[in-house]
Amino acid sequence: xxxxxxxxxxxxxxxxxxxxxxxxxxxxxxxxxxxxxxxxxxxxxxxxxxxxxxxxxxxxxxxxxxxxxxxxxxxxxxxxxxxxxxxxxxxxxxxxxxxxxxxxxxxxxxxxxxxxxxxxxxxxxxxxxxxxxxxxxxxxxxxxxxxxxxxxxxxxxxxxxxxxxxxxxxxxxxxxxxxxxxxxxxxxxxxxxxxxxxxxxx
Amino acid sequence: xxxxxxxxxxxxxxxxxxxxxxxxxxxxxxxxxxxxxxxxxxxxxxxxxxxxxxxxxxxxxxxxxxxxxxxxxxxxxxxxxxxxxxxxxxxxxxxxxxxxx
Numbered sequence: 661x662x663x664x665x666x667x668x669x670x671x672x673x674x675x676x677x678x679x680x681x682x683x684x685x686x687x688x689x690x691x692x693x694x695x696x697x698x699x700x701x702x703x704x705x706x707x708x709x710x711x712x713x714x715x716x717x718x719x720x721x722x723x724x725x726x727x728x729x730x731x732x733x734x735x736x737x738x739x740x741x742x743x744x745x746x747x748x749x750x751x752x753x754x755x756x757x758x759x760x761x762x763x764x765x766x767x768x769x770x771x772x773x774x775x776x777x778x779x780x781x782x783x784x785x786x787x788x789x790x791x792x793x794x795x796x797x798x799x800x801x802x803x804x805x806x807x808x809x810x811x812x813x814x815x816x817x818x819x820x821x822x823x824x825x826x827x828x829x830x831x832x833x834x835x836x837x838x839x840x841x842x843x844x845x846x847x848x849x850x851x852x853x854x855x856x857x858x859x860x861x862x
Numbered sequence: 863x864x865x866x867x868x869x870x871x872x873x874x875x876x877x878x879x880x881x882x883x884x885x886x887x888x889x890x891x892x893x894x895x896x897x898x899x900x901x902x903x904x905x906x907x908x909x910x911x912x913x914x915x916x917x918x919x920x921x922x923x924x925x926x927x928x929x930x931x932x933x934x935x936x937x938x939x940x941x942x943x944x945x946x947x948x949x950x951x952x953x954x955x956x957x958x959x960x961x962x963x
Contacts, residue, residue: 676871683875683898687882692890699894706901713868713912718922718929722904725929730897730936737940738890741947747887747954760884764877771873775866780914782865787916799923811930818934825941828948 672712679705692738700731714787717796868909876902889946889953893939900932 682701689695703726710719788795800808875898882895904925911921947953 672867676867679871680874680878683878686894686898687878687886687891692888695891695894699897702898702901706905709868709871709905710908713908714916715908715912715919715922715925718908718925721926721929725933726897726901729933733936733940734890734894734897737893737943740944741890741953743951743953745952745954747956750956757885760881764881767880768873768877771876772870775869775873780865783914783916785917787912788919792919792922795919796922796926799920804923807927811927815930815934818937822937822941825938826944 668712671708675705675708675712679709692742693735696731696735696738699734700727703727703731714789715792716790717793865909865913868905872902872905872909875899875905887955889943889955889958890940892955893936893943896939897932897936900928900935904928 679702682698682705685698686695686702689698703722706726707719707722710716710722879895879899879902882898883892886892886895907921907925907928909921911919911925915921943953946958950957
């Protein structure tokens, strides 16, 4: 083992421990805000693993999209719906946890034995490295052109769908008025908090 | 460095995601678990792309597609969650039984 392989192995171990520990904390932490921040740690460790796999462009995309967009979106959602409620206890909740843990452990064992016993056909040609971004561009505009365009349409659909789902309900009277309001999205006004109510508003 | 190490790490991450998906009570955490599972799949694709197909890198193309689908899924999922929260005034998964019976 030369020096480069040793450095690779050590950084792989550090990144994997970071990733799995943060993922366990995401799932098990009682505080949802800590979970959201640790999810950013998981995504960053994943970007480091992508760098170890000779994919700098996908690592940058991972940082930009996951840490920059999805994690911030989840944090905003937590701020919008966080009520600090105590969930009502459910009967036999512990059996669910034990059964799920057993199923997940069994799944991991199954996957692990499959991974170890399979003779992988390792291709030992030199990796694309920094040329990968050119090869990716060629793929996107030649043999993966249709999925690429479909993804762009799907992102537009998701954008509009998220707006339609997340806004408040339409005022029922204004639905059949023909005129200038056709291009507007009518929205129910937010309930005004009366001056006397001081319980939840303060 | 071997392919098997990356695949084992991805399998462990996927199992953690499944556990969180089933046992979580908070709906936001369920969405986070789905993101964990998608990341495990991405790690699998990238490992295969580097070790089995290093010249053509189709795995990286699929990873970019999965990342964009995950972004769309997160946006729509959180919008649905916001809408449910506005109607039911809770994010407890046990209370979301509108289609159950």
